[in-house]
Amino acid sequence: MKICIIHCFDTYEHRVDLLHDYFKERGAEVTVITSDYMHFEKRKRTDKKEDFHYIKAVPYASNLSLTRLWSHLRLSKNIFAKIESKEYDLLWVLIPPNCFVRDAAIYKRKYRETKLVFDVIDMWPETMPIAKFKDLPPFTYWQKLRDKYLNAADAIVTECNLYQKKLPQTIDRKKLHTIYLARKLTPYQGKAELPQNRISLCYLGSVNNIIDIPVVAQLIRKLNKKLPVDIHIIGDGEKREEFVRECKNAGAVVMYHGKIYDAKEKQKIFDQCHYGLNIMKASVFVGLTMKSMDYFEAGLPVINNIHGDTWDIIEREKIGVNLKENTTAAEILVYDAVMRERVRRFFEINLGEDTFQRKVKELLLEL
Known part of the structure; x- marks a missing residue:
């Protein structure tokens, strides 16, 4: 069986690695085609991986820029030009960029026997912090690139349930599958060493324009009336100094x-914290964040304000606090140490490699 996986962002490559390994272990011939530009670090990629082919991409310095859109359009054209003379049994395409959808649909018209899977790992422009501009070009054009051609797929995977609510109603709902982000399970190394008579918080990830800094500050003020507050910040970004x-x-x-980046070093910091912060602007449309994955893996309860999958998981599993307007400091400070065990157990059951592989297998059986 010949399989091609196409993606753009190294940020989500752990998902690609899981797919690659799953197919390779079952005897498939796997090709991964991706960008040679590292989105998060904004530099050319130099590492090499088995079965990975890197396509030159136009560098861009800003995530919200015409240069970035041009970079993705050129990348998509070059990737699909590379495979236009090759027929695969399965083409698995991670979205965004949305231009991948159009170009994969064109490929599918030529090779009708190829099974096509779109894997929606993010939604543009819905997840961008540009609420007042989302209904204007070029954002409407970018959304149409995705929505107009999605039905070309034999299956559409979303990395959270929330995304399915925003996809066009014209899509055959039988094609939709949710497969959460997942990781290979490693032995749990956590051992809580929480400070006494203080509340300790952690923020992990990019300190960018989607974090709701005023909400975090308001939370700190509320908690500080009851107990002194520490906050550990792991990451960097253009909003770091302001944050x-x-x-x-x-x-x-x-x-x-x-x-x-070292998991053991991060775990040492998580072990000193009562909660991880998963707080974003209301305009951001996301169901399960990368940072919440890290918190869950570390057994760290979460203070969360984003609706969708994370909100539902926290409510159902009792592994943190969903921040509402009327949430009191007392509700947050009633801290159950057993909650850390529930967090880790949820991660192992729902976000581990075995569950991911089972979901992929179930999808393939339906194709």
Whole structure:
């Protein structure tokens, strides 16, 4: 069986790795085609991986820029030009960029026997913090690139249930499947060492324009009336200085750790914290964030304000606090240490490699 996986962003490559390994273990010939530009670090990619083919991409410095759109359009054209003379049994395409949808649909017209799977790992422009511009070009054009051609797929995977609510109603709902982000399970190394008579928070990830800094500051002020507040920040971004300043102004002791990629080092910090913060602007449309995955893996309960899958999971599994307007400091400070065990158990059952593989197998049986 010949399989081709197409994706653009190294940010989600752990999902591609899981797919690659799943198919390889079952004897398939797997080709992965991706960009040579690292989206998060904004630099050319230099590493090499088995079965991966890197296509030159136009560099871009800003995530919200015409250069980025041009980069993705050119990348898509070049990727599908590379495979236009090759027929695969299965073409698995991670979306965005949305131009991949159109170009994959064109490929499917030529090779009708190829099974086509679109894997919607993010939604543009819905997840972009540009609420007042989303109904204007070029954003409407970018959305139509996705919506107009989605039905060309034999199956459409979304990485959370929430995304399915925004996809066009013209899509055959039988094609829709949810497969959450997942990771290979490693032995749990967590051991809580929480500070006494203080509340300790953690923010992990990009400190960018989708984090709701005023909401975090308001939360700190509310908690600070009851207990001193520490906040550990792991990551970096264009809003870092503002975030640190506003947390300090709200009364928190800020410990800025910068970027940390080593899992053991991150776990040491998580073990000192009561909660991880998953707080974004209301205009952001996302169901299950990467940072919440990290928190769940570490056994760290979450303070969350995004609706959709994460909200439902926290309510159902009792593994954190969903932040409402009337949420009191007392509700947050009633801390159940057993909650950390529930968080990790949820991760192992729902977001591990075995569950991911089972979901992929179920999807393939329906094709």
